[in-house]
Amino acid sequence: MHIFKILKYPDQNLRKIAKPVKIFDKKIQYIVKKMFQTMYKKKGIGLAAIQVNIQLQIIVIDKIYPLKYPLVLINPKIQKKNGKIKIKEGCLSIPNYEYEISSRFKNITVSGYDIYGKNFILDAEYLLSVCIQHEIDHLNGKLFIDYLSSLKKDRIKKKLIKKKYNEKN
Numbered sequence: 001m002h003i004f005k006i007l008k009y010p011d012q013n014l015r016k017i018a019k020p021v022k023i024f025d026k027k028i029q030y031i032v033k034k035m036f037q038t039m040y041k042k043k044g045i046g047l048a049a050i051q052v053n054i055q056l057q058i059i060v061i062d063k064i065y066p067l068k069y070p071l072v073l074i075n076p077k078i079q080k081k082n083g084k085i086k087i088k089e090g091c092l093s094i095p096n097y098e099y100e101i102s103s104r105f106k107n108i109t110v111s112g113y114d115i116y117g118k119n120f121i122l123d124a125e126y127l128l129s130v131c132i133q134h135e136i137d138h139l140n141g142k143l144f145i146d147y148l149s150s151l152k153k154d155r156i157k158k159k160l161i162k163k164k165y166n167e168k169n
Contacts, residue, residue, distance in 0.1 A: 003037050004034055008095070009145070013050070014051065014143060016050060016055050016141055018056055018138075028115065029115055032060060032115050035047050035060045045061060046061040047059070048139055051092060057074060057076065059072070059074075059132070064131060074112055074115070075112055075113055076110050076135075077111050081105035081109075082106070087101060087104060087127070107129060
């Protein structure tokens with residue numbers, strides 16, 4: 001099975017801003033299918049198209065209660081948010097690092113489109129809410145480590161650059 005390559009921090013393509021999807025066609029369906037395959041293979045629960053170097057507003061999410069089916073969110077917009085939650089987050093683009101983030105909302109209402117271009121609204125809470133916020137941040141060029149202190153962020157960056165250098169040599 002061919003999967004997409006996930007960009008790793010500090011790759012600057014992770015900082016790009018995703019463009020809205022305008023045409024819902026077979027190409028978008030193919031991208032979504034490959035994104036799910038990539039996410040499952042890498043054992044993630046969410047993935048934004050930016051993470052696989054596709055600058056479109058596409059998010060896939062699965063394996064989170066209370067989802068009964070995999071979730072596709074295209075051109076997502078948070079409509080309502082309330083209640084803060086402190087939760088440990090990780091990211092497929094920053095492997096092996098988890099940090100507690102305290103600026104997420106416990107409950108959100110998000111609007112978006114499905115794979116066929118049908119508009120819908122979803123209420124999400126707890127982990128699903130946090131996951132959606134995390135992935136929307138990716139679409140806006142923001143990473144979960146941007147919520148950390150500069151010192152922690154710099155430490156992670158140095159470790160990942162060193163690891164990448166060691167893998168090449």
